[in-house]
Amino acid sequence: MTTKIRKIDNGSITTPKGFYAGGYEAHIRYTHKKDIGIIYSDVSATAAAVYTQNVVQAAPIFVTKESIAKENKIQAVIVNSGNANACTGEKGLSDAYAMRKWTAEKLGIADHLVAVASTGVIGEYLNMEKVQEGINNIEYERSSAGAKSFAEAILTTDTCEKTACYQFEIEGKQVTIGGAAKGSGMIHPNMATMLGFLTTDANIDEKSLQQAFREVIDETFNQITVDGDTSTNDMVLVLANGKAEHSMLTEEHPDWPVFKEALRKVSEDLAKQIARDGEGATKLIEVSVNGAKSKQEANIIAKTIVGSSLVKTAIYGKDANWGRILCAAGYSGAEFDPNQMEVYLGHILLFKNGLPVSFSEQEAIQYLDQEIVEIKVMLNNGEAQGKAWGCDLTYEYVKINASYRT
Amino acid sequence: MTTKIRKIDNGSITTPKGFYAGGYEAHIRYTHKKDIGIIYSDVSATAAAVYTQNVVQAAPIFVTKESIAKENKIQAVIVNSGNANACTGEKGLSDAYAMRKWTAEKLGIADHLVAVASTGVIGEYLNMEKVQEGINNIEYERSSAGAKSFAEAILTTDTCEKTACYQFEIEGKQVTIGGAAKGSGMIHPNMATMLGFLTTDANIDEKSLQQAFREVIDETFNQITVDGDTSTNDMVLVLANGKAEHSMLTEEHPDWPVFKEALRKVSEDLAKQIARDGEGATKLIEVSVNGAKSKQEANIIAKTIVGSSLVKTAIYGKDANWGRILCAAGYSGAEFDPNQMEVYLGHILLFKNGLPVSFSEQEAIQYLDQEIVEIKVMLNNGEAQGKAWGCDLTYEYVKINASYRT
Numbered sequence: 001m002t003t004k005i006r007k008i009d010n011g012s013i014t015t016p017k018g019f020y021a022g023g024y025e026a027h028i029r030y031t032h033k034k035d036i037g038i039i040y041s042d043v044s045a046t047a048a049a050v051y052t053q054n055v056v057q058a059a060p061i062f063v064t065k066e067s068i069a070k071e072n073k074i075q076a077v078i079v080n081s082g083n084a085n086a087c088t089g090e091k092g093l094s095d096a097y098a099m100r101k102w103t104a105e106k107l108g109i110a111d112h113l114v115a116v117a118s119t120g121v122i123g124e125y126l127n128m129e130k131v132q133e134g135i136n137n138i139e140y141e142r143s144s145a146g147a148k149s150f151a152e153a154i155l156t157t158d159t160c161e162k163t164a165c166y167q168f169e170i171e172g173k174q175v176t177i178g179g180a181a182k183g184s185g186m187i188h189p190n191m192a193t194m195l196g197f198l199t200t201d202a203n204i205d206e207k208s209l210q211q212a213f214r215e216v217i218d219e220t221f222n223q224i225t226v227d228g229d230t231s232t233n234d235m236v237l238v239l240a241n242g243k244a245e246h247s248m249l250t251e252e253h254p255d256w257p258v259f260k261e262a263l264r265k266v267s268e269d270l271a272k273q274i275a276r277d278g279e280g281a282t283k284l285i286e287v288s289v290n291g292a293k294s295k296q297e298a299n300i301i302a303k304t305i306v307g308s309s310l311v312k313t314a315i316y317g318k319d320a321n322w323g324r325i326l327c328a329a330g331y332s333g334a335e336f337d338p339n340q341m342e343v344y345l346g347h348i349l350l351f352k353n354g355l356p357v358s359f360s361e362q363e364a365i366q367y368l369d370q371e372i373v374e375i376k377v378m379l380n381n382g383e384a385q386g387k388a389w390g391c392d393l394t395y396e397y398v399k400i401n402a403s404y405r406t
Numbered sequence: 407m408t409t410k411i412r413k414i415d416n417g418s419i420t421t422p423k424g425f426y427a428g429g430y431e432a433h434i435r436y437t438h439k440k441d442i443g444i445i446y447s448d449v450s451a452t453a454a455a456v457y458t459q460n461v462v463q464a465a466p467i468f469v470t471k472e473s474i475a476k477e478n479k480i481q482a483v484i485v486n487s488g489n490a491n492a493c494t495g496e497k498g499l500s501d502a503y504a505m506r507k508w509t510a511e512k513l514g515i516a517d518h519l520v521a522v523a524s525t526g527v528i529g530e531y532l533n534m535e536k537v538q539e540g541i542n543n544i545e546y547e548r549s550s551a552g553a554k555s556f557a558e559a560i561l562t563t564d565t566c567e568k569t570a571c572y573q574f575e576i577e578g579k580q581v582t583i584g585g586a587a588k589g590s591g592m593i594h595p596n597m598a599t600m601l602g603f604l605t606t607d608a609n610i611d612e613k614s615l616q617q618a619f620r621e622v623i624d625e626t627f628n629q630i631t632v633d634g635d636t637s638t639n640d641m642v643l644v645l646a647n648g649k650a651e652h653s654m655l656t657e658e659h660p661d662w663p664v665f666k667e668a669l670r671k672v673s674e675d676l677a678k679q680i681a682r683d684g685e686g687a688t689k690l691i692e693v694s695v696n697g698a699k700s701k702q703e704a705n706i707i708a709k710t711i712v713g714s715s716l717v718k719t720a721i722y723g724k725d726a727n728w729g730r731i732l733c734a735a736g737y738s739g740a741e742f743d744p745n746q747m748e749v750y751l752g753h754i755l756l757f758k759n760g761l762p763v764s765f766s767e768q769e770a771i772q773y774l775d776q777e778i779v780e781i782k783v784m785l786n787n788g789e790a791q792g793k794a795w796g797c798d799l800t801y802e803y804v805k806i807n808a809s810y811r812t
Contacts, residue, residue, distance in 0.1 A: 056736035056744045087732065087744075089760045122729040123762040230737035309715070310807055317808030323528040326493065330462035331636035338462040338493075354495045356529040394808075398801050401716055402723030 004168050005262045007269075008176070011165020012147030016176040016201035017243035018042045021146040023153030026134030028127060029082025029120065036134035037153030038103070039077040039197060044113055045239035046206050047074035048213040050221070052234035058086030059096040060116040061235060067100065070112035072206045074239055077197060078103040079117040079154050080131060081182070084193060086122040086232040095126050102135045117235050119156055119182060119193035151180040154195055157400070158182050158277055164269035166262045170246040170255045175202050179266045181236075183226070183274030196221060196236035196270055202259060203242035204249040211251075212260050213238050220267035223299060223388040225307040226278035238263070275389035280396030284372045285315055287388050291379040297334040298379075298386030304332035305375060305388070312393035315373055320364035322350035325375060336379045344376040410574050411668045413675075414582070417571020418553030422582040422607035423649035424448045427552040429559030432540030434533060435488025435526065442540035443559030444509070445483040445603060450519055451645035452612050453480035454619040456627070458640035464492030465502040466522040467641060473506065476518035478612045480645055483603060484509040485523040485560050486537060487588070490599060492528040492638040501532045508541045523641050525562055525588060525599035557586040560601055563806070564588050564683055570675035572668045576652040576661045581608050585672045587642075589632070589680030602627060602642035602676055608665060609648035610655040617657075618666050619644050626673035629705060629794040631713040632684035644669075681795035686802030690778045691721055693794050697785040703740040704785075704792030710738035711781060711794070718799035721779055726770035728756035731781060742785045750782040 014021050018041050023034035047068050051061050068074060078099055085092050096116050104111045118126075140146055151161035162181040167174060181196040213236075221236050249259055276284040287306045292298035305311055308328035314321035322343050330338065339354035346367045349357050367373070420427050424447050429440035453474050457467050474480060484505055491498050502522050510517045524532075546552055557567035571584040587602040619642075627642050655665055682690040693712045698704035711717055714734035720727035728749050736744065745760035752773045755763050773779070 054733065054736035055740070055742060056732055087729065087757070087760065087762060089745075122733075123757075230733070232733055232736065309803075313804055313807035316804070319808070323493065326462055327460065327528075327636075327638055330460035330638065331458075334461070336461060339495075351493070351529075354493065356493060393804060395801050395804050397715075398719055398722070398799060398804060401719035402725070402800075 004258055005265060006167050008165040008167050010144060011176065011178055012144050012163050013039060013150065013178040013180050013197060013199040014142055014144060014147040015165050015178045016199050018201060018241045019199045020140040020142050021150040022138050022140035023149030024134050024138040026130045028080050028130050028134065034149055034153035035080055035082045036131070036138055037079045037150040038138050038140050039150060039199065040107060040140050041075050041239055041241045043241050043243065044073040044075040045241035046204060046209055047072055047237065047239055048210040049235060049237045050214060050217045052230055052232060054230050054232050056087070056232045058084050058118060058233040059088060059092040060085055060118045061233065062093060063096040063100055064115040064117065064235065067112045067115055073113060074115050075109050075113040076103055076107055077115045077117065077237065078135065079195065081154055081156050082120040083118060083124055083126050084120045084122045084233045085118040085126050088123070088125055091125055095128055098128060099131060099135070102132055106135055115237055117195055119154065119195055119233055122232060147180065154180065154182045156182065160277060162270055162273040162277070164266045166265050168258050168262050170244065170258070173244045173246045175244040175246065176200060177202070177262050177266045179270050181270040181274055183277055193231040193233040194221065194274060198238040198266055200238065200240045201242065201244040202240050202249060203244060203246055204240045204259070208250045209238065209240055212263060216260065216264045216267050220264060220271040223303055224271045224275040225303060225388070225390045226275065272389050275391055278391035279400045280394040281391030282394060283315060283392045285375065285390050285392065286372065287375045287377070288385065289377045289379065290385045291381055292384040292386065293382035295384045295386055298384050299388065301329050301332045301334050301377065302386045302388035304328050306390035309393055312390065315368065316392035316394050318365050318368035320345050320348070320350060320359070320361070320368065322356060326351060329377060336381050340380040342378040346374050410664055411671060412573050414571040414573050416550060417582065417584055418550050418569050419445060419556065419584040419586050419603060419605045420548050420550060420553040421571050421584045422605050424607060424647050425605045426546040426548050427556040428544050428546035429555030430540050430544040432536045434486050434536050434540065440555055440559035441486055441488045442537070442544055443485045443556040444544050444546050445556060445605065446513060446546050447481050447645055447647045449647050449649065450479040450481040451647035452610060452615055453478055453643065453645055454616040455641060455643045456620060456623045458636055458638060460636050460638050462493070462638045464490050464524060464639045465494060465498040466491055466524045467639065468499060469502040469506055470521040470523065470641065473518045473521055479519060480521050481515050481519040482509055482513055483521045483523065483643065484541065485601065486540070487560055487562050488526040489524060489530055489532050490526045490528045490639045491524040491532050494529070494531055497531055501534055504534060505537060505541070508538055512541055521643055523601055525560065525601055525639055528638065553586065560586065560588045562588065566683060568676055568679040568683070570672045572671050574664050574668050576650065576664070579650045579652045581650040581652065582606060583608070583668050583672045585676050587676040587680055589683055599637040599639040600627065600680060604644040604672055606644065606646045607648065607650040608646050608655060609650060609652055610646045610665070614656045615644065615646055618669060622666065622670045622673050626670060626677040629709055630677045630681040631709060631794070631796045632681065678795050681797055684797035685806045686800040687797030688800060689721060689798045691781065691796050691798065692778065693781045693783070694791065695783045695785065696791045697787055698790040698792065699788040701790045701792055704790045705794065707735050707738045707740050707783065708792045708794035710734050712796035715799055718796065721774065722798035722800050724771050724774035726751050726754070726756060726765070726767070726774065728762060732757060735783060742787050746786040748784040752780050
């Protein structure tokens with residue numbers, strides 16, 4: 001199945017048919033870079049979204065939820081960085097509505113076909129003059145340059161753009177899924193917002209898309225952790241405009257697994273890029289848990305290990321510290337028998353039969369010198385598996401986050 | 407009620423009648439300090455204990471559980487530092503039984519009257535020759551010097567001993583509760599074990615003691631966090647030998663609330679000392695949540711705030727970052743209305759009515775310059791309250807935990 005899916009190295013959110021994108025420097029942000037971005041589909045697209053679980057939710061989250069609720073269609077997305085428009089009360093909400101309205105007017109579409117997202121400082125009002133200027137002046141194009149401008153515009157303190165693109169065929173028609181994301185860069189004074197935008201020309205049933213997207217997000221974006229904090233603005237959105245012109249995909253379609261796997265690949269690719277670019281990170285850590293009783297159990301163990309400050313500092317220090325890995329698995333809340341458990345660092349076995357296994361420290365240090373570190377846990381307790389991604393915890397993380405807001 | 411309870415500044419685990427303690431350097435640990443400690447009561451004491459919730463539990467945890475299960479009585483506690491005797495399989499278990507047996511033989515008491523605890527490196531076998539030599543040679547006395555030796559012997563990389571003592575009267579009889587603990591120092595290669603030992607001469611019903619202890623631990627030791635990791639060896643134990651000779655305490659006794667409050671005070675005192683001595687910490691952070699729907703909700707919000715890496719780095723950086731506090735409360739899992747919430751740093755109001763409040767940055771920085779930082783959250787959602795304690799996240803934390811095991 002997966003051999004049918006190709007990664008498109010230079011692909012992006014504008015690779016699927018009918019999608020346009022762009023970015024513009026509106027000076028919303030205090031540093032010089034593009035800070036307002038747009039995605040546009042020349043036909044309205046079936047939409048699904050997953051939002052932050054934080055009780056405190058920013059104004060754009062409310063507005064986007066309202067847009068999608070109307071008819072599950074979105075044709076354009078407007079995103080600003082530099083200001084999260086969170087904890088901004090009534091005025092913040094009317095500002096988010098204004099962003100939506102101006103974008104709809106610019107494109108000549110209905111308000112409810114526009115999604116709004118923001119990331120950046122919280123507790124400050126948007127400078128709406130600059131936002132309006134940005135919306136008026138922003139251009140969008142069906143090109144990789146447009147997609148790159150968008151990918152740049154949504155970044156805060158991320159150190160690089162995050163994009164992914166995969167292609168496959170359905171009924172002989174080429175189908176593309178592209179994506180752009182921003183992650184764990186922290187902006188003064190605030191928090192790591194995760195934003196993800198996926199575009200596809202697949203023709204897909206609304207309910208099937210929602211269901212698949214929720215499942216895929218749970219295994220990818222929801223399985224990354226930088227510091228365990230969940231922001232007020234997190235949002236991942238997928239738009240499917242149907243321009244690939246195959247017959248409508250539902251769970252019953254023979255190529256459904258291919259579509260879902262491609263959706264997962266794009267999401268996992270972006271999620272790993274976010275984890276790798278965690279604040280101050282020098283390494284991507286991937287934890288795989290196999291042989292669990294359930295997928296949920298595998299996921300929680302994997303995420304607890306990759307989220308442990310002690311594991312994260314050990315990896316930073318190139319320390320093959322199986323004890324911290326075992327300990328984190330132990331307090332994850334999952335039930336398993338530690339005597340049945342095996343722990344590997346890459347291919348190096350560290351722990352088995354309830355006891356540590358002697359291994360070459362030199363080999364382990366060499367392995368830990370790499371930029372990608374894999375921790376593998378075998379529970380021998382069932383058939384389910386799960387993965388999670390994170391990064392090491394470094395001096396630089398403390399430096400970035402201990403600095404004054406002002 | 408609380409005015410009846412006096413803090414005894416030089417008090418310790420040997421201040422209650424009938425309790426003896428001591429420590430000895432048996433060279434179990436690689437550095438030079440006492441590393442085996444003993445507590446002895448001249449009559450057997452009613453015991454209650456709370457253990458780590460980690461699925462991976464060390465051998466001494468099994469042995470102590472077995473001892474207490476026999477008749478809920480303990481007369482002696484043997485503790486070593488330097489080696490946690492965790493992940494040591496069958497041999498580790500028989501080593502823990504041997505520690506128990508040798509201690510019982512030395513004191514001429516039954517095996518099941520001895521509790522065993524260990525803290526330190528995991529995955530390595532204890533040097534039983536040194537342990538036996540330690541048990542043979544350790545002395546115990548009814549003096550503050552003996553208590554100090556014990557308090558020192560249980561430390562790993564803690565920077566200071568942690569003791570507390572409170573007194574009150576019941577039926578005209580003086581009752582004392584003393585305690586010693588070790589905390590969040592991390593020993594190569596492994597994890598922050600929390601150990602706590604409380605002694606009291608109170609005469610108390612076994613079931614009442616268990617119930618009260620569990621409740622008190624939930625509000626104190628279980629409300630501290632240094633890095634969110636729960637060790638394989640955590641144990642808090644209370645021994646009540648009845649030598650104060652008042653009538654037996656149960657929930658119906660008129661002075662029950664006084665006893666329970668004193669038990670809480672000793673536990674909170676030790677818990678705060680552990681939090682303040684968290685690895686690399688420069689500050690104690692206390693978070694109070696008021697006006698919650700339930701105590702459980704107040705506790706989870708308080709603990710989530712104090713456990714947030716972003717809050718911890720902000721406090722280290724003297725940044726009055728209300729956004730991170732609000733955000734952590736928001737993802738705690740508790741349900742509340744952020745628009746009803748107030749956030750204070752000490753007496754400085756930072757957030758109210760869903761919006762930030764303007765405050766003097768200078769005043770906030772001055773406040774954050776102190777060694778104890780209080781964050782107060784008012785939910786205006788009910789009557790319940792809760793507290794949690796932690797410390798800031800510093801460069802030194804990363805340094806301590808990123809260093810090689812060897």
